[in-house]
Amino acid sequence: MKKINLLFIVLSLVAVVNAQNKPATPQLGKDSLKEVIKAMTLEDKIYMVMGLGEDTWKNPATGPKTVLLAGAAGRTWDIPRLGITPAILTDGPAGLRIEPKQEGFSHPFYCTAFPTATVLASTWNTPLVEEVGKAMGNEVLEYGSDVLLAPALNIQRNPLCGRNFEYYSEDPLIAGKMAAAMVVGLQSNGVGTSVKHFAANNIETKRTTINAIVSQRALREIYLRGFEIAVKEGNPWTVMSSYNRLNGFYTSQNPDLLTTILRKEWGFKGMVMSDWWGGDDAVAQMKAGNDLLEPGATQREVLREALKNKTLSEKTLDRNLMRILDFIQKTPHFKGYQPSYHPDLEAHAVIARKAAVEGMVLLKNENSTLPFKKVKKIALFGKTSYQFMTGGTGSGEVNYDHAAALDEAFGTAKFQLSKTLTDRYRQFIDSVRQHEKKENQKFAVDFAPELNLTKDFIQSQVKNSDIAVITIGRQAGEGWDRPESTFSLSEVEKNLIKNVCTSFHAAKKKVVVVLNIGGVIETADWRDWPDAVLLAWQPGQQGAHAVVDLLKGTENPSGKLAVSFPMKYAEVPSAATFPGEPKDNPVNAFYTEGIYVGYRYYETFKVPTAYPFGYGLSYTSFKYSDLKLSNTLFDNEISVSVKITNIGKTAGKEVVQLYREAPKQAIDKPVKELKAFAKTQLLKPNESEVITFKLDARSLASFWSGVSAWIADEGKYKIHVGASSEDIRATGDFSLPKKIMVEKTHDVLYPNLLLHEISPEK
Secondary structure, X not given: OHHHHHHHHHHHHHHXXXXXXXXXXXXXXXXXXXXHHHOXXXXXXXXXXXXXXXXXXXXXXXXOOOOOOOOOOEEOOOEHHHOEOOOEEEEOOOOOXXXXXXXXXXXXXXXXXXXXHHHHHHHOOHHHHHHHHHHHHHHHHHOOOOEEEOOEOOOOOOOOOOOHHHOOOOOHHHHHHHHHHHHHHXXXXXXXXXXXXXXXXXXXXXXXXXXXXXXXXXXHHHHOHXXXXXHHHHOOOEEEEOOOEEOXXXXXXXXXXXXXXXXXXXXXXXXXXXXXXXXXXXXXXXXXXXXXXXXXXXXXXXXXXXXXXXXXXXXXXXXHHHHHHXXXXXXXXXXXXXXXXXXXXXXXXXXXXXXXXXXOEEEEEHHXXXXXXXXXXXXXXXXXXXXXXXXXXXXXXXXXXXXXXXHHHHHHOOOEEOHHHHHHHHHHHHHHHHOOOHHHHHHHHHHOOOOOOOHHHHHOOOOOOOEEEEEEEEOOEOOOOOOHHHHOOOHHHHHHHHHHHHHHHHXXXXXXXXXXXXXXXXXXXXXXXXXXXXXXOOOOOOHHHXXXXXXXXXXXXXXXXXXXXXXXXXXXXXXXXXXXXXXXXXXXXXXXXXXXXXXXXXXXXXXXXXXXXXXXXXXOOEEEEEEEEOOOEOEOEEEEEEEEEXXXXXXXXXXXXXXXXXXXXXXXXXXXXXXXEEEOOOEOOOOEEEEXXXXXXXXXOEEEOOOXXXXXXXXXXXXXXXXXXXXXXXXXXXEEOOXXXXXXXXXXXXXXXXXXXXXXXX
């Protein structure tokens, strides 16, 4: 018996020693990424490079639950034995997009609908955009998400693009600076961002197959430049490749774009994910450096077969997994953060209202119609006055608690509205909604034709009103482009403005038009009728209150256009080629305008606009003086300073814009290009502020595709500082003694079809 016990003890000791000597399973965060990847099976690796597909949104019939946050767009796979946690990916260029009703919680998960990107760009205020990002990121964190799939910074190439409301500007400098500020603000919460849609995703029609044919120069100067700024200055955790083809190849399958430019040239260290169901070749995506496939699941067998037949190397998966795991260990989920599920929505509403105020643009204010003077009773016209648009449709939607329309906002501010007029519009809106399915009611009024009012009914509103306010709306969204007909006002809309103006002006009463629109529209054939025009864009759930703040003078308009308003659609440089060829079922989109997008085209080709880039009025006036350059010869850097003085009677902010005019030698160049901007502090009457800009060599350079380099020509450079691209208030110049090659790049992304670009010399 003693021998048996002794043998048992010896065997137990051996087992303990063997257990102690047996290597422990590597754990993410404790062991190196290489060790964690080495411990993965091939199946682990296949599952880790893609999402869960439909299991992201619907729990499987058997097994553990996979839905971690209802309404999330995607998630990553988890491997508990290796300490790999899932990461939740949520939509939200204008705010976190999740379902208000979450399993296991009695209170709703409402989110703040912030002003859309176009509004934020119109603030020209990067610190404010960063503040919006901080608030938005707090909701991401406290509702249990890890990444907000934002910001979106594609160029507003054509006013009909359905997704323009999600994008910042026609200018890459503004797009890049705004996106960088948003990234910094969001990520200050310890959550991630996904800069999207990389790249040249400027068309929603046939967006998953369309081939954007763009010259190397236009890509570098216009369509990639904003992303470069956002990546280098914002350091986003992830980048999202776009749906479209670019010069023949899907962006998610193009190593020249995702590896050569993004990683080698720009130094991006983060993870690249696909847009949802983007691309058509999972193997090519893996090789190109598109690390994560979303929503995933459907490509597993393709990767298994490719690994089996050696058309895909396991080393490629390992490389991509290094970036995926590096991303995962940054996330709140991995770090064990416990969300409160109660973000401070009231504080965020204050920030949203502030951003909406600064992003609205006063287009017209004849005879100081605004702010209101002795106005108590308002005749409020237009269906959109009673159904104000917070944002666009698609992944940019936000599920918020409540958004006031203008009628409610005016009531809150103690203005009186015409009851007969209000009742007429509310009956119309109820009728529109009743004829729509429940799931379509949210946007039914947005897309309904304007209510046609008789002249007699309009006339009946004059006597008991001090002023008339008309709201014109335009909705747009993901997956479709606006019909050309929506660029102009309908006959009913124009007649509404004309008849209201006729009746109210006859009684010596003023008319104000508010534009609640997601993208640029035609204004030239009706703007002369009203006394004032306020461009509100789609300003989030606090937008109606912001409009009232500006109309009554509690706030002073300080927004400026980050996109030009053409006289008519035919004069848009891409009008003839948008959305592509053939027009009814486009396959290829030829970017024949090249670098001449927006104001670069209108000014260089001398095409008048209704409202130029950078334009916006204020209730006060500003004087520009004392322009100073640090040197007359450029040597690595030059400083430009200008003094801005409020010479009016109201406190206000001014957006100061610096444009560079370069000498033209070997290649065409725009008349001028925006190279720096800043917004003053709130200046009291007679108060001044000195704004200083710094220009580096890259600010002087143009991209020469023949030598694949950024080159600054020798000669005289002119500086134009002003209140818009056309309203230049101060000028100066300096010289570059000799031509310099600022940066050499790789010769990649050449058009796959012949492209005939316009030129001012032709």
